[in-house]
Amino acid sequence: MLDFITTILILLFIASIFGYIFTxxxxxxxxxxxxxxxxxxxxxxxxxxxxxxxEFLLDGLRxxxxxxxxVVTKENKKYNGILLGAKLKEKQILMxxxxxxxxxxxIDNILKFKLVRKYGNFF
Numbered sequence: 001m002l003d004f005i006t007t008i009l010i011l012l013f014i015a016s017i018f019g020y021i022f023t024x025x026x027x028x029x030x031x032x033x034x035x036x037x038x039x040x041x042x043x044x045x046x047x048x049x050x051x052x053x054x055e056f057l058l059d060g061l062r063x064x065x066x067x068x069x070x071v072v073t074k075e076n077k078k079y080n081g082i083l084l085g086a087k088l089k090e091k092q093i094l095m096x097x098x099x100x101x102x103x104x105x106x107i108d109n110i111l112k113f114k115l116v117r118k119y120g121n122f123f
Contacts (some may be wrong), residue, residue: 027066027120036066038082042100051085051094058086058093059085059113066119069095071105072112079103081118 030037036054055064063069063083069091071079081097091107 010110024120024122030118036064038066038084038096040082040096042101042102043084043096045082047094047096047102050087052088053086056086058107061113061115063115064119068116068119070112070114071095071110071114073105073109074111076111 012121027037047123051065055062057063064087065083067083069081069083071081073079075111079095081103084094084096084102086093086106092104093107095103095105097103
């Protein structure tokens with residue numbers, strides 16, 4: 001019985017690794033065709049058109065739309081989500097949180113900025 005459970009767990013682990021690899025390869029294919037796939041119903045074409053910059057430097061990190069980021073504001077509020085872009089004139093970044101909210105952050109109001117995962121890259 002223990003051998004059966006071990007075999008099932010190993011197969012599930014291998015399946016999850018292949019799923020991760022195929023997801024990253026799909027993202028790389030999208031990037032090759034200049035497509036960034038964001039699976040959120042809250043994000044509309046208007047939100048994407050608001051953002052002037054799709055790729056920029058922030059705190060010495062090169063980030064682009066689709067990257068997963070973590071933002072800590074000066075009010076010590078933490079937000080995790082997907083970057084949509086930046087507004088150059090207003091000096092703001094636009095992101096969609098995992099709670100399906102569109103947030104605008106002034107760059108002056110950001111205390112910490114962390115890049116969690118780059119779109120289309122392994123690890």
